[in-house]
Structures are given as structure tokens and as C-alpha cells.
Amino acid sequence: MIELEIVTPTRPLLKTLCKSVTLPGSDGEFQVLPGHVPMLVGLKPGTVQYEDKKLVIAAGYAETDGKRVAVICEGAAWPHEIDLASEKTLLEQLEAKLLQTTAEDEKNLKAVEAQIESVTARISVL
Amino acid sequence: MSSLKAIRKRIKSVKSSEKITKAMKMVAASKLRKAQDEVRAARPYAEQLDQVVGRLVKRLEKQSEAPHPLLDLHRTQNRIELLVLTSDRGLCGAFNANIIKKAQGFLRDMARPDRDIRISTLGHKGYEALSLGSHEIRTNYDHILEHPSYLKASEVAEEVSKAYIEDNLDSVYLVYNEFKSAISQKVVVKRLLPIMPAETEEDLTDYIYEPSQKELLDHLLPKHLATQLFQSFLESVASEHGARMSAMDNATRNAKEVITSLTIKYNRARQASITSELVEIISGAEALA
Numbered sequence: 001m002i003e004l005e006i007v008t009p010t011r012p013l014l015k016t017l018c019k020s021v022t023l024p025g026s027d028g029e030f031q032v033l034p035g036h037v038p039m040l041v042g043l044k045p046g047t048v049q050y051e052d053k054k055l056v057i058a059a060g061y062a063e064t065d066g067k068r069v070a071v072i073c074e075g076a077a078w079p080h081e082i083d084l085a086s087e088k089t090l091l092e093q094l095e096a097k098l099l100q101t102t103a104e105d106e107k108n109l110k111a112v113e114a115q116i117e118s119v120t121a122r123i124s125v126l
Numbered sequence: 127m128s129s130l131k132a133i134r135k136r137i138k139s140v141k142s143s144e145k146i147t148k149a150m151k152m153v154a155a156s157k158l159r160k161a162q163d164e165v166r167a168a169r170p171y172a173e174q175l176d177q178v179v180g181r182l183v184k185r186l187e188k189q190s191e192a193p194h195p196l197l198d199l200h201r202t203q204n205r206i207e208l209l210v211l212t213s214d215r216g217l218c219g220a221f222n223a224n225i226i227k228k229a230q231g232f233l234r235d236m237a238r239p240d241r242d243i244r245i246s247t248l249g250h251k252g253y254e255a256l257s258l259g260s261h262e263i264r265t266n267y268d269h270i271l272e273h274p275s276y277l278k279a280s281e282v283a284e285e286v287s288k289a290y291i292e293d294n295l296d297s298v299y300l301v302y303n304e305f306k307s308a309i310s311q312k313v314v315v316k317r318l319l320p321i322m323p324a325e326t327e328e329d330l331t332d333y334i335y336e337p338s339q340k341e342l343l344d345h346l347l348p349k350h351l352a353t354q355l356f357q358s359f360l361e362s363v364a365s366e367h368g369a370r371m372s373a374m375d376n377a378t379r380n381a382k383e384v385i386t387s388l389t390i391k392y393n394r395a396r397q398a399s400i401t402s403e404l405v406e407i408i409s410g411a412e413a414l415a
């Protein structure tokens with residue numbers, strides 16, 4: 001068994017024992033099983049899966065030493081906390097905003113793209 | 127009698143002070159509740175991040191060259207900056223006085239002839255008190271604590287780490303009030319930079335990094351600093367409301383005491399004036415008889 005802990009700046013979300021965890025690494029999805037080599041990974045917005053449960057996280061980091069996994073991310077939500085309709089309208093708004101943003105305005109462009117990425121992640125977990 | 131009127135006036139003024147302190151106490155209590163929840167919610171995140179970074183730094187100690195400027199532990203300690211986190215407003219008992227005393231103690235303890243110590247203040251009260259001293263003040267971050275936000279914390283963190291790198295500072299310390307409970311705070315001095323390694327005896331094997339070590343450090347370390355600052359903002363704000371609440375509670379109680387003793391005095395004076403009037407009337411009547 002491996003200890004999984006998920007924390008965000010606004011609330012501690014989860015602390016539990018489980019058999020394995022699947023995480024959205026910045027270089028691709030990966031799974032952590034007990035006895036994994038020590039690892040420090042950047043996470044992108046996406047789905048965290050453990051046992052048969054799923055939740056969605058924003059960008060962050062994961063650290064493991066084989067006995068425990070600490071997921072430190074800027075935000076996280078359970079599927080039942082997400083409202084599909086409002087996420088979809090938000091996505092449409094963001095896409096419209098993306099079209100208006102010019103390529104020169106790199107900082108804004110990246111911010112909008114990051115927002116879209118996290119909204120897409122939230123929709124995909126449903 | 128004029129003294130009767132004077133006492134009545136004093137009672138009235140103390141009563142209105144009591145009303146004000148009572149109202150301030152209630153406001154502080156409700157703000158405290160909110161601030162307390164925020165501190166509690168944010169603590170696990172800050173602690174986890176601190177532990178992860180601590181273990182990471184411990185692992186990196188073995189590398190001969192510092193992989194990131196914010197981690198360089200082998201500096202000479204000749205240039206130090208002290209961040210002093212106080213409140214913007216007063217009327218909160220010894221809250222600010224304790225911080226300033228601790229900061230001055232730190233400055234005394236760390237003073238060496240070849241050492242250069244400067245200060246940055248967060249909060250107006252600290253600036254007022256320390257700008258009179260002999261140490262250079264780099265800047266005062268005002269109005270950060272009214273609504274502490276992660277965004278503001280990361281702005282400050284960015285400036286601090288920029289100053290650390292560009293001005294060749296050797297370390298940065300922070301002195302602030304840690305929130306214990308509604309009625310107690312603890313003044314703490316914490317080293318922010320360079321980032322402290324975790325205190326563990328275990329021999330830690332190196333991580334696998336994904337993406338590269340450099341990329342991870344570039345993101346993780348500024349985030350760590352911002353989170354530490356944000357957490358201390360929240361702690362300080364909650365402590366401030368707690369301190370204000372108990373200070374105002376004391377003030378209300380004192381006002382009540384003053385009112386009681388003034389009321390007794392007033393009644394005595396009134397009785398005395400009635401008695402003397404009666405004596406005058408009776409002795410007048412006797413004289414006529």
C-alpha cells in the first residue's frame with residue numbers, strides 16, 4: 001500500500017492509503033506503485049486516479065519515495081463539485097479570448113492557454 | 127455643584143469609549159474567525175511544500191556546485207536582510223511592540239563590524255518604528271495585509287529573491303507573529319533564504335527529475351518562497367485580529383470599572399449636596415423660630 005496525500009493552498013483535499021496512483025506528469029501520464037524509486041515530477045492539469053476514484057487537479061508537483069506520494073497542486077476538485085454547463089460556457093469564453101489575443105502578447109497568450117488546459121481537464125474527468 | 131457636572135461629563139465620555147472598544151472587539155472577533163479558517167486551510171499545503179523542498183535541498187547538498195542561486199548555502203553571511211512583518215493599524219495591544227523588540231534584538235545579536243544588515247518592512251507600524259533606527263530600510267511594502275493574497279505574496283517573493291541575487295545578499299530572515307490561538311501569538315524569526323535543508327538523518331538517494339532538475343528548481347523554489355511568505359501573512363493577520371480582540375476586551379473591562387467607580391463618586395457627591403442643602407434649610411428655620 002502507498003500513502004497518497006493531496007494538498008492545495010485553499011484546502012487539504014485527501015489523505016488515504018491505496019494500491020496505486022496515476023498522475024498527469026508534465027512529460028506524460030505515469031503510475032506510482034509501492035516501492036517506486038524516489039522521484040520529483042512536475043504535474044500538468046489533468047486527472048488523478050487511485051483505486052476506482054478520480055479527481056481533477058491544476059498544475060503542481062508530485063514527490064514520492066516509494067512509501068508515500070505527496071501531490072502539491074494549486075487547485076483540485078472532485079468530479080461532483082464540477083458543473084459541466086458552467087465549465088463549457090467558461091471554455092467558450094476562453095476560446096473567444098484566445099482568438100483575440102495576438103501572438104506578440106506572449107504572457108497573456110500563455111495564461112489563457114493554461115486556463116483552457118485546466119478547464120479541459122475539468123471537463124474530461126466527468 | 128460644578129464637580130457633579132464634571133463627573134457626569136466624564137461618565138458620559140467613558141461610556142462612549144466603552145461602546146467603541148466593544149464594537150472593535152466584535153469586529154475583530156468576526157474577522158479573526160475568517161482569518162483563522164484561512165490559516166488552517168493553507169497550513170497543510172505550506173508544510174508539504176516546505177518538506178518536499180527541504181528534502182530536495184538536502185539531496186542537492188552533495189552536489190559540489192549550487193544548482194540554483196537561491197540554494198547557495200556556503201555564503202559568508204556578511205550581507206543580511208531582515209523582513210519585519212507587522213500590522214498597518216494599531217490598537218492591538220503589544221502585537222507590534224513584541225515584533226519590533228524581537229527585530230531590534232535580532233539586529234543587536236547579528237551585529238558585527240564587517241556585516242551589513244538592512245531591513246524591509248511589511249506593514250506600516252514596523253516602518254514607523256524602525257525607520258528611526260540606524261539601519262538602512264530597503265523598502266516598505268504597505269497595504270499588503272488588508273487582504274493578503276497569494277498574488278501579492280508572490281510579487282514580494284519575486285522582489286526579495288531578485289534583491290537576494292542582484293545585491294549579493296547572503297541571507298534573508300523574516301520576523302513575524304505565528305498564530306497559536308485566539309489569545310496567544312508567538313514571535314518567530316525564520317530564515318527564508320537560502321532555503322534550509324530538511325533535518326533528517328536518512329541518507330537520501332537522488333531523485334529522478336521530470337522534467338529536468340533545472341526546470342523544476344526554477345519553478346519550485348520561487349513558489350516555495352511565495353508560499354512561505356503567504357502563510358506568514360495569513361498567520362500574522364490572524365494573530366493581529368486575535369491580539370486586537372483581547373486588547374479591546376481588556377479596554378472594555380477597564381472602561382466598565384472606571385464607570386462603576388465614577389458612578390459611586392457621583393452618587394456620593396449628589397448625596398452630600400442634598401445633605402448640605404437640608405442642613406441649610408433646617409438651620410435657617412431654626413434661626414427664624
